[in-house]
Amino acid sequence: MTKVAMISGANRGIGREIALELHRRGYRLSLGVREPALFDNDLDAFVCAYEARHTDAGRQWVNATIEQFGRLDVLISNAGICKMISFDNGTEDLLEETLDINVKAPFRLVQAALAHLKRASAGRFVQIASLSGKRVKNLNVGYQMSKHAVIALTHAVRRAGWDDGVRATAVCPGFVNTDMAASLADLEPSAMTQPRDIATLIANTIELPNSASMAELLVNCRFEDTL
Numbered sequence: 001m002t003k004v005a006m007i008s009g010a011n012r013g014i015g016r017e018i019a020l021e022l023h024r025r026g027y028r029l030s031l032g033v034r035e036p037a038l039f040d041n042d043l044d045a046f047v048c049a050y051e052a053r054h055t056d057a058g059r060q061w062v063n064a065t066i067e068q069f070g071r072l073d074v075l076i077s078n079a080g081i082c083k084m085i086s087f088d089n090g091t092e093d094l095l096e097e098t099l100d101i102n103v104k105a106p107f108r109l110v111q112a113a114l115a116h117l118k119r120a121s122a123g124r125f126v127q128i129a130s131l132s133g134k135r136v137k138n139l140n141v142g143y144q145m146s147k148h149a150v151i152a153l154t155h156a157v158r159r160a161g162w163d164d165g166v167r168a169t170a171v172c173p174g175f176v177n178t179d180m181a182a183s184l185a186d187l188e189p190s191a192m193t194q195p196r197d198i199a200t201l202i203a204n205t206i207e208l209p210n211s212a213s214m215a216e217l218l219v220n221c222r223f224e225d226t227l
Contacts, residue, residue, distance in 0.1 A: 178195060
């Protein structure tokens with residue numbers, strides 16, 4: 001039976017490349033985007049409105065996916081933001097927005113989807129985290145807090161779903177050639193990791209057997225002696 005994958009933030013960047021790669025591999029896709037009317041659906045995908053900040057958005061999207069396809073095999077939590085929040089610069093509202101989108105939204109998605117992933121017997125959860133969740137290299141404490149948290153979330157999913165065949169992976173890239181990284185990195189775009197390469201790694205990871213689970217996948221475009 002053809003597998004079904006949900007991908008949040010699939011309208012651009014890493015999410016878009018994941019959708020393209022899984023489409024090439026024959027998956028049926030449920031894509032969560034903020035504005036479906038503006039999405040160029042050239043993948044014959046099921047496209048749903050998904051606003052990560054809204055408390056009920058994850059449950060509604062999962063329910064719509066199950067109603068459309070009758071099953072769920074893969075959940076890829078990709079949507080996220082990066083706002084500068086340091087001890088000297090940043091507001092409580094910005095911190096709440098970052099935690100809402102980067103941490104609470106994936107938690108709510110898992111809450112809604114985990115039972116369906118368990119029923120698949122080889123369900124897969126992938127969280128796009130960051131190397132900022134593995135070490136602290138700058139003063140953007142809000143973003144780093146959120147990425148440390150979703151790595152913990154991913155390990156919790158592994159524990160909660162393991163006996164039912166669910167495998168979870170936190171993908172932790174460094175700089176990726178996306179709009180988000182454009183204003184942050186001191187690297188040329190060609191020197192960064194490319195979104196399509198992240199997509200290939202994820203596609204290969206979710207197709208590994210249950211006996212070859214990758215808890216974390218660290219991906220870098222330059223040497224770091226702390227990793």
